[in-house]
Each structure stands twice: as structure tokens, then as C-alpha cells.
Amino acid sequence: MSEKRIIYGLKCPIHSTYRYIGQSKAGLSRPQQHLVLSHNDKVNEWIDGLKLEGKNAIIDVLEDVPESTSIDYRERFWIHFFKTRGHDLLNAIEYPNFISTSSDRIPTTEIEAIGYSIKNERLNKGISQQELSKSAGISRSTLSLVENGESVNLSTLISLCKELGLSIALIDISGREPSQSRRERA
Numbered sequence: 108m109s110e111k112r113i114i115y116g117l118k119c120p121i122h123s124t125y126r127y128i129g130q131s132k133a134g135l136s137r138p139q140q141h142l143v144l145s146h147n148d149k150v151n152e153w154i155d156g157l158k159l160e161g162k163n164a165i166i167d168v169l170e171d172v173p174e175s176t177s178i179d180y181r182e183r184f185w186i187h188f189f190k191t192r193g194h195d196l197l198n199a200i201e202y203p204n205f206i207s208t209s210s211d212r213i214p215t216t217e218i219e220a221i222g223y224s225i226k227n228e229r230l231n232k233g234i235s236q237q238e239l240s241k242s243a244g245i246s247r248s249t250l251s252l253v254e255n256g257e258s259v260n261l262s263t264l265i266s267l268c269k270e271l272g273l274s275i276a277l278i279d280i281s282g283r284e285p286s287q288s289r290r291e292r293a
Contacts, residue, residue, distance in 0.1 A: 110134040112172040114185050117141060117150070118165040119157075125194045126153055126164070130172075130182040138166045149197040175231045188220060219256030221264060221275075226254040228271045243270045 110131075115138040117127040127150050131137035142163055145151050157163055169185055172178045190196055229239050240250040243266040253259050253267060268275055 110136070112174070112178055113138075113168050114170040114172060114178070114181050116167045116169050116185070116189070118167055119153075120162045120165055121157075121160070125167075125189045125196065126150070127197050128169070128182065128186045128189060129198070130178045132178065135166065135168075142166075147198060153197060173228075173231060176227065184220075184223075216256060218258055222254045222256040224273065225264075225267050225271065228273055229254075232271065234271075239267070239270060243267050 111134040113131050113134065115129055115131060115135075116125040117129075117138065118125050127141065127147070129138065129141075141147075141150055142154060145154065154164060170181055172181050186196060186198070229236070236247050236250050236254075240247040243250070243263075245263055245266065249259060249263060250267070253263065264275065267273075
């Protein structure tokens with residue numbers, strides 16, 4: 108059995124921001140290598156600095172990538188996603204030829220990213236919009252709104268994700284500390 112294909116992020120434990128986004132075709136073994144010795148000199152410098160403060164980077168799995176999906180495309184998506192949200196990535200590379208057609212457009216909002224993921228999974232499974240909308244108990248026009256990045260209610264997204272075998276993960280991408288009122292509620 109082959110190892111899990113993932114997109115991962117290395118997160119700063121001090122600022123709660125992502126500093127590196129990568130892909131692995133060997134599960135967590137590749138991101139764990141960064142904590143010892145990375146192929147990227149900038150990552151090594153950052154990790155060494157954290158170690159001097161008695162800290163280590165946090166490894167987050169951002170996405171499990173099925174065999175039928177381009178892992179390179181998904182890595183570029185996540186790099187773009189976090190870079191456009193102000194994360195100072197050590198491996199942020201511009202991909203001038205990345206957007207080749209309107210269907211390959213990189214989502215720029217969280218809801219667009221969710222819609223893209225739902226559409227991508229539906230197409231990978233060979234399911235029509237009509238079939239998925241019927242099994243999820245929504246109209247085909249609502250599914251189209253979701254896939255095009257329009258806002259819909261959470262219960263619609265949960266129904267679609269259940270039907271496709273997807274999970275919804277909440278990731279704090281803001282890099283901000285939780286507000287005092289949030290901490291008091293916890």
C-alpha cells in the first residue's frame with residue numbers, strides 16, 4: 108500500500124503563521140525531515156532560530172490528495188492561498204503560467220476554495236451535478252452556486268461533503284491571536 112499523498116504546512120509556533128507549504132507522497136515523513144534538515148536553506152535557518160528559542164515548527168496536514176488529482180497543482184493552490192493572505196512563505200514561488208484556462212483559475216476566497224474542492228472531487232468520482240444534488244438533498248442550481256464559490260449555508264456544505272466523503276477542516280489562517288473574549292469562553 109502506498110503512503111498518503113498530502114499537502115502540508117509548517118507553521119510558526121510564535122506567530123501562528125505558515126512559513127512553508129509543501130507536498131509529500133510519503134505521508135508525514137517528508138515534513139518531519141524539515142524539522143531535522145531541510146532541502147531549503149531558508150527553512151533550515153528558520154527552524155534553527157526556533158530551536159534556539161526552545162520551539163519547533165508545527166506540521167499541519169492541509170489536504171489529503173487523491174491519486175486522481177495533481178499534487179503539484181494542489182501545492183501551488185495552497186502556496187497561492189496563504190501568500191495572498193499575508194503569510195511570509197519561505198518557498199513562495201510565483202507561477203506565471205499556472206492559470207491556463209478559466210477552469211484552472213485559482214480560488215481567492217475560502218468559499219471559492221471549498222467550491223473548487225467539491226467540484227474537483229465530484230468530477231474525480233465521475234458524478235454529475237444532477238446526481239450529487241439529488242443525493243445531497245439540494246437543487247442543482249444550489250450545487251452550481253457552491254462550485255462557483257458563492258456563499259451558501261453551512262448545512263449545504265456539510266451535506267455535499269458527506270456525499271463526497273470529504274471533511275471540512277477549520278484552519279486559522281489569520282495569524283492573529285484569539286481575542287480575549289474568545290479565550291474567556293474557552
